[in-house]
Amino acid sequence: MLASEPRIGSRVQRLRRGKRVSQADLAGALGISASYLNLIEHNRRRITVPLLMKLAAYFGIEPGELVENDESRLVGDLMELFGDELFAESGLTSQDVRDLAASNPSAGRAVVRLFDQYRALRDARQRGEVDLGGGEGGEFHPATDAVSDFIQENANYFPTLEDAAERVRRDIDASADAYDSFEYGLRTYLFNVFGLQWRTASLPAGVARRYDAERRELITADTQAPETAVFAVAHQLGLMAAAPQIDALIASGSFSADAPVLMRNALASYFAAALVMPYEPFLKACRETRYDIERIERRFRTSFEQVCHRMTTLQKPGASGIPLHLVRTDIAGNISKRFSLSGIRISRHSGACPRWNVYSAFLSPERINVQISQMPEGQRYFCIARSITKGGHRHHAPRRHLSIGLGCHIAHAPAMVYSDGMNLSDIAQAVPIGVGCRICPRMDCEQRAHPPSDYRFTLDVTDMAESIYAQARLV
Structure with a gap:
């Protein structure tokens, strides 16, 4: 029997290097050859369940923590990339993107880097900062x-x-x-x-x-x-x-x-x-308070944002915390920080879904907003968000208004104090969200700002929809 589809090669390699173990030593402990382990680390071999269990035991973690979502993350980045207007007439389907990520992830990551470079140059040109014809300053x-x-x-x-x-x-x-x-x-x-x-x-x-x-x-x-x-x-x-x-x-x-x-x-x-916030005392505080951020910030005399960031770093083999995601955004929707171990996909270039509580948190300043979020694929996540204000400690000083989002897969939600009193198994409580409008398939969303990249406009002259994008059709 084979392990589930997500590849774990990069995760195995990081854990091995973090423990300062050679491929030969790890392979010997697992009872396989070093060449076979090398193929695993490069995602050229799938892992059997017994071998997965051996790896998890060796690194002192749960088997589920070993299975990471590198491929799904790459699919998300590629979907967002091909959702750009540049590819409007390309005819690419979501299956084409998934095939690329699965068959040649190295090429997929190269495409993402290339598009990052193109996008930076395009934006710079629109600001009048660069001449794409080969003039000076064309390197961004x-x-x-x-x-x-x-x-x-x-x-x-x-x-x-x-x-x-x-x-x-x-x-x-x-x-x-x-x-x-x-x-x-x-x-x-x-x-x-x-x-x-x-x-x-x-x-x-x-x-x-x-x-x-x-x-x-x-x-x-x-x-x-x-x-x-x-x-x-x-x-x-x-x-x-x-x-x-x-x-x-x-x-x-x-x-x-x-x-x-x-x-x-x-x-x-x-x-x-x-x-x-030293690792062991901080992890102990997280477990004792069930990730109560405000109690922990008082214990270590730190800020809300500092505690949230530190919580995402608790990944020591054998002494790890909850796999969390973190996102920071401003009131214009610009994402300035993004990181995900929970499995949730966060937009790479554009703003995230307006239904996500990291945005609605601005409506309730300094209050922790709790949400069960459900992605289009059906995965549910437990998310908290709070707005914060920076600056303003002198007369007439400008202030920055930001929102910090932190969360985990719904399976880990009971470990967080913010889930108390919630029926985590009630699917009706989940708020449907997506990564971004151009790659989100939810056509019934009244907050949609763009149609999906593979849809085109139609207009129903009989019934007027709340959102014109809801009438778009698949091409």
């Missing part, structure tokens, strides 16, 4: 997508940064007695190890932190909340204390243009989160 790279892809490929878990943060945290805690705060220990560590004085002062608008290497000072803006200032200092510490680990991770990826700069910033933020 979609750096944010490259960073998101790298984080997704590594399941948002970087053991070398976890180890580095744990070592530094031990030294920080040792520099402060039982009555001192983490902030005091952080100040002491910065001075003893790097000769840096940390102080708070007035900085120009828009500047959160300033590192003055000549004066050996680290300055945080007096307009920041305490938890934000501490995180900013931990971020700078990551750039210094974890520089070798960050450099090695960047070198392991295929980055170009300004993507390494963004990747360095993202990895320093990862280190900061691991430093402020």
